[in-house]
Amino acid sequence: MRIGELASATGTTARALRHYEQAGLLSSERAPNGYRTYDEQAVVRVRNIRFLLASGLTLDDVRAFLPCLDGDVSAGPPSEDGLRVTQERLTVLNERIATQTEARDRLAAALRERTGAGGRPVG
Numbered sequence: 001m002r003i004g005e006l007a008s009a010t011g012t013t014a015r016a017l018r019h020y021e022q023a024g025l026l027s028s029e030r031a032p033n034g035y036r037t038y039d040e041q042a043v044v045r046v047r048n049i050r051f052l053l054a055s056g057l058t059l060d061d062v063r064a065f066l067p068c069l070d071g072d073v074s075a076g077p078p079s080e081d082g083l084r085v086t087q088e089r090l091t092v093l094n095e096r097i098a099t100q101t102e103a104r105d106r107l108a109a110a111l112r113e114r115t116g117a118g119g120r121p122v123g
Contacts, residue, residue, distance in 0.1 A: 003028075003036045010046040017046065023059045025049055025069070041070055048073040056093060061085045 003014045020026040021036075026045060028036040048069045052062045062069075064085040068076050078086075 001038050001040070001042070002031075003038070006038045006042055006046065009043050010050065012046060012050060020046065020049055020059070023063075025059065025062060025066070044071070045069045057085070057089055061089055 001009070003017055007014045007017055017026060018036075021028060026038075026042060026049070028038050028042075031037050048065070048071075049062055051074060052065060053059070064079070064081040065073060068079065068082070
């Protein structure tokens, strides 16, 4: 199948598919006319890549899942690398959330100080 067909079948864009290919997560053949062609298994692979990205992983993180991208990545047994990468990403996300929560709390406190107890601006 050509890139547009794969994009349509997986709910993504040709640009994203080229990006996955450049990242080493997807491969294609070249037809005599130069067009990229993909086998039917590429649909499963792209859906798995999109599932992992939607779960909060990065393209670099997804590389740890290369051995299982052609199967049911959401139901298969986790690999040690997959578990490690997922835990690392969760730690990063938790740190970002904590930093953002602190910033929100400081901003809310500053706003309360400026607006007074009634919520109207003071001064």
